[in-house]
Amino acid sequence: LQGSELWRRFHEIGTEMIITKAGRRMFPSVRVKVKGLEPLKQYYIAIDVVPVDSKRYRYVYHSSQWMVAGNTDHSCITPRLYIHPDSPCSGETWMRQIISFDRVKLTNNEMDDKGHIILQSMHKYKPRVHVIAQDSRFDLAQIQSLPAEGVQTFSFQETEFTTVTAYQNQQITKLKIDRNPFAKGFRD
Numbered sequence: 001l002q003g004s005e006l007w008r009r010f011h012e013i014g015t016e017m018i019i020t021k022a023g024r025r026m027f028p029s030v031r032v033k034v035k036g037l038e039p040l041k042q043y044y045i046a047i048d049v050v051p052v053d054s055k056r057y058r059y060v061y062h063s064s065q066w067m068v069a070g071n072t073d074h075s076c077i078t079p080r081l082y083i084h085p086d087s088p089c090s091g092e093t094w095m096r097q098i099i100s101f102d103r104v105k106l107t108n109n110e111m112d113d114k115g116h117i118i119l120q121s122m123h124k125y126k127p128r129v130h131v132i133a134q135d136s137r138f139d140l141a142q143i144q145s146l147p148a149e150g151v152q153t154f155s156f157q158e159t160e161f162t163t164v165t166a167y168q169n170q171q172i173t174k175l176k177i178d179r180n181p182f183a184k185g186f187r188d
Contacts, residue, residue, distance in 0.1 A: 023105030037091030
């Protein structure tokens with residue numbers, strides 16, 4: 001995980017990610033380096049975002065923390081795979097670069113047809129990065145779910161986040177404005 005120190009700073013406070021109907025980019029974004037791939041083999045790299053648990057949360061302002069507000073049913077939403085636009089690429093190429101998922105957008109629109117990742121507000125999620133070996137038996141560019149074999153999956157605890165439609169914790173708002181180069185309009 002690249003930028004893990006920034007992710008940890010958010011994680012200590014309790015990372016929140018805004019979701020909108022139109023789709024909102026993640027900050028921090030998920031950026032990784034991979035190693036141990038076969039240099040000449042072709043790989044797809046993908047990301048999805050899965051629920052951490054089956055709870056719905058609410059933010060309690062006087063204690064500045066997230067509390068369980070009830071149970072939820074995630075069965076209606078299958079995690080949507082976002083395939084990195086450089087896919088497929090050789091193992092050698094992937095291992096040479098930082099793989100950035102900075103174009104991924106999160107939405108709460110269950111009817112989304114733009115390829116954004118569909119999530120429910122006030123739930124906890126974690127991104128997972130998948131390294132998928134190219135397989136001539138199926139066209140990975142069209143896959144909706146992960147193949148049963150040839151996949152390595154990685155997740156990082158510090159990238160867990162709670163989905164919101166507006167930031168709840170003021171410390172998160174401040175850290176996002178301070179560290180996100182695209183939030184310059186909000187600075188004093």
